[in-house]
Amino acid sequence: EYKDMSKERMMEIRRQYCNPMTMKVTYYKKPVYIHQGHMQWLWDVDGRRYLDLFAGVATVSVGHCHPKVTEAAEKQLRKLWHTTNIYVYSPLHEYTEKLAATLPDPLKVIYLTNSGSEANDLAMLMARLHTGNFDVITLRGSYHGGSPLTMGLTSNAAYKYPVASGLGCHNTMCPDVFAGPWGGSNCRDSPVQTIRDCSCPQEFLCWNIPLIYFRSSITGSCTANDKYIGQLNEVFATSVASRIAAFFAEPIMGVGGAVQYPKNFLKDTYKLVRERGGVCIADEVQTGFGRTGSHFWGFQGHDVIPDMVTMAKGIANGFPMGAVVTTPEIAASFAKGVHFNTFGGNPVACAIASSVLDTMEEDGTQQISHDVGTYLLTELAKMRDKYEIIGDVRGKGLQIGVEMVKDKASRKPLPPAAMSEIFEDTKDMGVLIGKGGVYGQTFRIKPPMCITRDDADFFLAVFNQALHNYMEDHH
Numbered sequence: 228e229y230k231d232m233s234k235e236r237m238m239e240i241r242r243q244y245c246n247p248m249t250m251k252v253t254y255y256k257k258p259v260y261i262h263q264g265h266m267q268w269l270w271d272v273d274g275r276r277y278l279d280l281f282a283g284v285a286t287v288s289v290g291h292c293h294p295k296v297t298e299a300a301e302k303q304l305r306k307l308w309h310t311t312n313i314y315v316y317s318p319l320h321e322y323t324e325k326l327a328a329t330l331p332d333p334l335k336v337i338y339l340t341n342s343g344s345e346a347n348d349l350a351m352l353m354a355r356l357h358t359g360n361f362d363v364i365t366l367r368g369s370y371h372g373g374s375p376l377t378m379g380l381t382s383n384a385a386y387k388y389p390v391a392s393g394l395g396c397h398n399t400m401c402p403d404v405f406a407g408p409w410g411g412s413n414c415r416d417s418p419v420q421t422i423r424d425c426s427c428p429q430e431f432l433c434w435n436i437p438l439i440y441f442r443s444s445i446t447g448s449c450t451a452n453d454k455y456i457g458q459l460n461e462v463f464a465t466s467v468a469s470r471i472a473a474f475f476a477e478p479i480m481g482v483g484g485a486v487q488y489p490k491n492f493l494k495d496t497y498k499l500v501r502e503r504g505g506v507c508i509a510d511e512v513q514t515g516f517g518r519t520g521s522h523f524w525g526f527q528g529h530d531v532i533p534d535m536v537t538m539a540k541g542i543a544n545g546f547p548m549g550a551v552v553t554t555p556e557i558a559a560s561f562a563k564g565v566h567f568n569t570f571g572g573n574p575v576a577c578a579i580a581s582s583v584l585d586t587m588e589e590d591g592t593q594q595i596s597h598d599v600g601t602y603l604l605t606e607l608a609k610m611r612d613k614y615e616i617i618g619d620v621r622g623k624g625l626q627i628g629v630e631m632v633k634d635k636a637s638r639k640p641l642p643p644a645a646m647s648e649i650f651e652d653t654k655d656m657g658v659l660i661g662k663g664g665v666y667g668q669t670f671r672i673k674p675p676m677c678i679t680r681d682d683a684d685f686f687l688a689v690f691n692q693a694l695h696n697y698m699e700d701h702h
């Protein structure tokens with residue numbers, strides 16, 4: 228029988244032998260000592276059960292230790308643990324064929340990596356080699372990795388170090404229609420809208436009513452979008468060479484706090500980036516694999532086809548793996564050198580990832596994301612209307628953000644101490660959620676995609692109680 232170390236001993240070891248940062252990121256004042264997981268549930272070493280709505284940062288996609296995936300892993304572990312892809316073995320080929328089938332043409336050539344940072348590193352390299360250009364643009368507030376190169380793509384001071392990283396990396400204003408200077412009401416594609424008034428004279432065009440005929444006769448559907456695109460044009464005019472290598476963006480920001488862009492933002496940006504010789508890269512590390520509910524890939528919700536898609540996290544339900552998928556044309560530019568990766572395409576990782584895709588289909592995880600996600604968003608929006616400190620509720624499917632504010636009028640971030648009080652209280656009542664946003668002001672909900680409506684109700688009751696407790700104590 229496996230027995231956990233004592234909590235005290237783990238803390239002692241953590242202090243002495245672990246990356247000192249791990250002391251800061253126990254995340255809670257009273258840390259959670261995890262013993263075991265099953266589907267949407269985690270148990271701590273004292274046998275307390277938690278509803279896990281953070282999934283190790285949107286990573287446990289089909290459920291902790293999902294029995295079908297565990298079985299596939301066990302089978303492969305008994306057969307072959309490792310060989311590099313200089314040899315030919317079945318799991319890699321079974322998997323790449325299956326993964327390619329989920330993506331539209333011409334996104335068919337796959338490179339397997341071991342993490343999201345590694346996938347974005349590789350994508351950046353390929354974009355530069357393919358285009359012969361150097362400059363890369365990302366959105367302010369984004370997270371794309373922590374390696375020296377991807378640290379340049381990431382635009383959040385918390386993850387930066389004062390070293391020579393990010394040569395040729397630039398960022399443009401995040402088109403955040405809640406906290407940014409422009410936008411509001413119906414700018415974005417979400418089941419719930421922000422309560423911020425939109426000053427856009429064409430606001431009526433944003434509503435989801437079938438105005439297709441009418442729309443097509445009018446250019447530019449959203450002046451907020453035009454203004455954020457204007458910011459991108461300023462970056463083109465001031466910061467980069469006339470030809471650029473790439474633009475990276477998540478379909479819905481993850482670490483940045485589930486920020487959603489005005490409806491045509493990615494489409495318009497892709498067009499401008501391509502005009503300057505750049506390739507468009509969708510970072511689907513968090514949004515991929517059905518998490519947004521409406522589509523299997525987040526970019527499909529923006530009506531664009533990227534030139535490259537990077538993925539990790541949910542790809543293998545928590546087993547270390549990542550991938551870059553690109554076009555045959557870009558792959559050909561990259562074939563000039565030898566690309567080698569010892570663990571990329573590991574047979575166990577491939578067997579797991581393959582079983583994850585099957586399980587997603589069998590369990591209907593995308594539909595669950597859509598249904599439970601829409602329910603959560605709708606109910607959270609009601610709470611937003613009730614509590615002065617909830618500024619915004621946004622997202623799609625099970626990629627949800629709840630932005631907390633001092634008050635609705637100022638939209639200033641709720642300070643870290645207050646965030647942490649609500650966060651800790653929610654945990655003490657048995658639910659794990661995440662925090663994000665540049666100021667740590669947004670609660671993030673991105674559970675394993677096996678949660679039920681009952682789980683959603685449990686969370687809503689707990690969160691409501693935590694907010695109520697906070698308001699009682701401070702107002």
Ligand code: PMP
Pocket residue numbers: 284341342343344345347370371372373477481482510511512513539540
């Ligand atoms: N891209 C996004 C959107 C991410 O959220 C993350 C991880 N938080 C990464 C890339 C980097 O992934 P990894 O930690 O696996 O390197």
